Amino acid sequence: MSGRLTGRLIALGVTGSIAAYKAVELLRLLQDEGAETVVLMTPSATSFVGPLTFEALSRRTVERDVLALLPDGRIGHIVVADSADAIVVAPATAHWLAAMANGLAGDAVTAACLATSAPVVVAPAMDGEMYAHPATRANVARLREAFGYTVIDPESGPLASGQVGIGRLAALPAIVDAVVAVLAGRPVRSPEPATRPPLVPRTALPDLDGRRLVVTAGGTAEPIDPVRFIGNRSTGRMGVAIAEAALDRGARVTLIAGLVSVPLPERARVIRAESTAAMRSALLETLVGPDGRSGFDALVMAAAVADFRPAHPVGTKIARGSALTLELEPTPDLLAEIGRLARGLDGAGRPLEPAPVLVGFAAETGSLDRVPGKLRAKGLDLLVANDVTEPGSGFGTETNRVTVYAPDAPPEPWPLLTKREVADRLLDRIARRLDERDTAHRPPLTVVAQETRP
Ligand SMILES: Cc1cc2nc3c(=O)[nH]c(=O)nc-3n(C[C@H](O)[C@H](O)[C@H](O)COP(=O)(O)O)c2cc1C
Incomplete structure (x- = not known):
């Protein structure tokens, strides 16, 4: 109830x-x-x-x-x-x-x-x-x-x-x-x-102090020719809210921004990547840090990445004609690919250390039935799903009603919240997972016992 x-x-x-x-x-x-x-x-x-x-x-x-x-x-x-x-x-x-x-x-x-x-x-x-x-x-x-x-x-x-x-x-x-x-x-x-009485800013909670977060935001533009592209209705508002909330909580944030129509936080390191291919390169670049360890503690993929792109983009503007048929090809599934690489599942390398927390977003229409399958298939820690056809939820709105899926817990429907509130609740979960990860990997205390009996 x-x-x-x-x-x-x-x-x-x-x-x-x-x-x-x-x-x-x-x-x-x-x-x-x-x-x-x-x-x-x-x-x-x-x-x-x-x-x-x-x-x-x-x-x-x-x-x-x-x-x-x-x-x-x-x-x-x-x-x-x-x-x-x-x-x-x-x-x-x-x-x-x-x-x-x-x-x-x-x-x-x-x-x-x-x-x-x-x-x-x-x-x-x-x-x-x-x-x-x-x-x-x-x-x-x-x-x-x-x-x-x-x-x-x-x-x-x-x-x-x-x-x-x-x-x-x-x-x-x-x-x-x-x-x-x-x-x-x-x-x-x-x-x-x-x-209403003002909310206390979460800046009082530096629980992500020094953590490295990579956040993707916005839509992608898949070129047809030099002037036209296939895009989507994402504005980047959700991803930017996550980046800002993480910065307020002490994280170092890399924001990989596709097509966005909201201002980007100045405190973040921003990488512009408008196509799925550019976003993939940017992600691969950030995956491993200069010390050979994982390049981020958590990756939040809030961007609405294209599923299909024109198979043969052309270098000159296509002239007006009576009809045009575009052949589309599937784009790489970035989240699944990064998930496999991070977990060492594609045979190309060892799992990343320390294991990053991987969070995906799934924009669905009408039903969330497909979401548990996606969570398993992509090997994610959290999958945030919403029905973008629901009023107040989805592209360009100030609010969002999401359900959060995790492999080890039943789906958690959250009420209609501002995107900033969704961001903060999500970061609560990420901060907790990172703390649990670090506790699990702390080396055990070595106890040296000395035999005292003759
Ligand atoms: C341990 C303890 C428990 C109390 N529990 C109650 C209580 O359950 N109900 C109540 O009317 N007063 C209780 N009191 C008395 C009130 O705390 C006291 O009347 C106080 O002036 C109430 O102030 P307030 O109504 O402005 O909060 C308790 C006092 C103590 C010391």
């Missing part, structure tokens, strides 16, 4: 309950449903869970100081109030319910709830006597009846106090279902990224 919150921004308010640790898992469940997230915390909540955890997971600054401004001068909790599709306060303490019921905007969670016109979902968690107290009952009733909030009653069970009673935070899937339910039929409130 994933993807029910795709495109939404959900604000998660966390207050000072022992159940605050469960909010970390709740955040992930909301994200699994495709939501973007931002977290608000009361000062007490930060004693239970560090804001850094939420910041790293949501990739947004945690709003925990009601007086704090964003770097651009906007008021943090107001930006959340104005752009979130829903605010879910989980866990909600007895103290927070009282503050909210009385409109006391002394913390970022209450202030955002007061300032928003979005639906609010509240999941209280506390000691059983606290929840049963007439003050708490009255506060809950006010939130429900006067404010129209959805309050999810806590469950019965063992509590942090050592007692058993009604006060345990409701099951997390029930909270997610309540958020989905309050949003049914409502349009996405503030889809424009600039109106």
